[in-house]
Amino acid sequence: MGTKIIGIDIGGTTVKGAIYDNGILINKIIQKTSKTNPLDTTMQVIHQLSKNSKDIAAVGIATAGRVNSNTGEILYATPNLKNWAGRNIKRDVEETLGVPTYVINDARAATLAEARVRSVRSLFFLTVGTGLGGGLFIDGKLIDGNLWEAGEVGHTILYPNGRKCNCGKHGCAEQYVSMKVLHRYAKIPLNRRPQLISYFRNKDEKVLLAVDKICSDLAILIDKIFLMIDPELVVIGGGFTELGEGALQILRTKVGIYSSKSLYRPEQVELSVFQNDAGLIGASLFAIRKLEEGA
Numbered sequence: 293m294g295t296k297i298i299g300i301d302i303g304g305t306t307v308k309g310a311i312y313d314n315g316i317l318i319n320k321i322i323q324k325t326s327k328t329n330p331l332d333t334t335m336q337v338i339h340q341l342s343k344n345s346k347d348i349a350a351v352g353i354a355t356a357g358r359v360n361s362n363t364g365e366i367l368y369a370t371p372n373l374k375n376w377a378g379r380n381i382k383r384d385v386e387e388t389l390g391v392p393t394y395v396i397n398d399a400r401a402a403t404l405a406e407a408r409v410r411s412v413r414s415l416f417f418l419t420v421g422t423g424l425g426g427g428l429f430i431d432g433k434l435i436d437g438n439l440w441e442a443g444e445v446g447h448t449i450l451y452p453n454g455r456k457c458n459c460g461k462h463g464c465a466e467q468y469v470s471m472k473v474l475h476r477y478a479k480i481p482l483n484r485r486p487q488l489i490s491y492f493r494n495k496d497e498k499v500l501l502a503v504d505k506i507c508s509d510l511a512i513l514i515d516k517i518f519l520m521i522d523p524e525l526v527v528i529g530g531g532f533t534e535l536g537e538g539a540l541q542i543l544r545t546k547v548g549i550y551s552s553k554s555l556y557r558p559e560q561v562e563l564s565v566f567q568n569d570a571g572l573i574g575a576s577l578f579a580i581r582k583l584e585e586g587a
């Protein structure tokens with residue numbers, strides 16, 4: 293059996309793919325997600341990665357949406373990914389490629405990656421990217437939940453009757469905490485991330501205010517998470533991490549407003565060590581685990 297694993301991370305903006313050989317990254321590519329058929333983009337990325345590489349042992353796929361990881365079926369997806377809900381990605385890829393394929397929600401995959409590098413028994417992972425996702429790791433185990441929805445805090449309501457969400461509800465946390473929202477507050481287009489980051493580092497007032505606003509709302513969510521689950525850590529991932537320590541300090545100050553009324557501490561909020569690659573690494577870890585289980 294080969295030792296190479298392909299990890300894929302499918303998001304509304306990009307599809308990322310990488311080959312890991314015994315855990316070491318040997319090739320990585322990124323493509324813009326097709327607006328009409330994200331599976332096309334995914335297959336292109338997989339083919340590009342596998343064409344010069346024999347002995348691919350498995351493919352691990354992390355994707356936005358709610359996923360039944362036993363069957364590989366997408367149970368639910370917002371319109372960020374077109375024609376996604378109802379698809380069986382595991383079957384689609386296995387039929388074309390003939391390699392065992394395992395599918396997991398992207399935030400849950402990232403949770404696995406974070407838990408792996410930290411010596412904690414429990415953590416909650418929050419990805420602040422194009423959207424807002426989460427994953428729950430308790431007593432050394434990833435929690436799937438009964439209907440594969442555990443960790444979907446992005447669609448818990450932060451402001452009743454608030455902004456309309458693409459899930460159909462109003463006031464979901466994702467409409468207040470995401471990089472999309474941050475760019476909108478800062479009045480910098482979403483495709484100009486480097487500009488946003490450099491303005492933030494140079495303490496541009498408008499960008500600082502935007503980050504402040506996002507962190508205020510994020511802190512409300514983090515307080516709920518600590519009081520509901522009491523994890524050792526809440527780890528923040530996704531595009532937000534590109535803002536670095538400065539943003540973490542702002543967030544911790546906001547968290548402190550609430551933590552001062554409880555036992556948890558702002559220092560229990562940390563940034564992802566993988567930045568934007570946690571989903572990709574988590575997808576490959578998930579595939580390795582499934583292979584070992586003989587699934």
Ligand SMILES: [Zn+2]
Nearest residue numbers: 447457459464
């Ligand atoms: Zn929603």
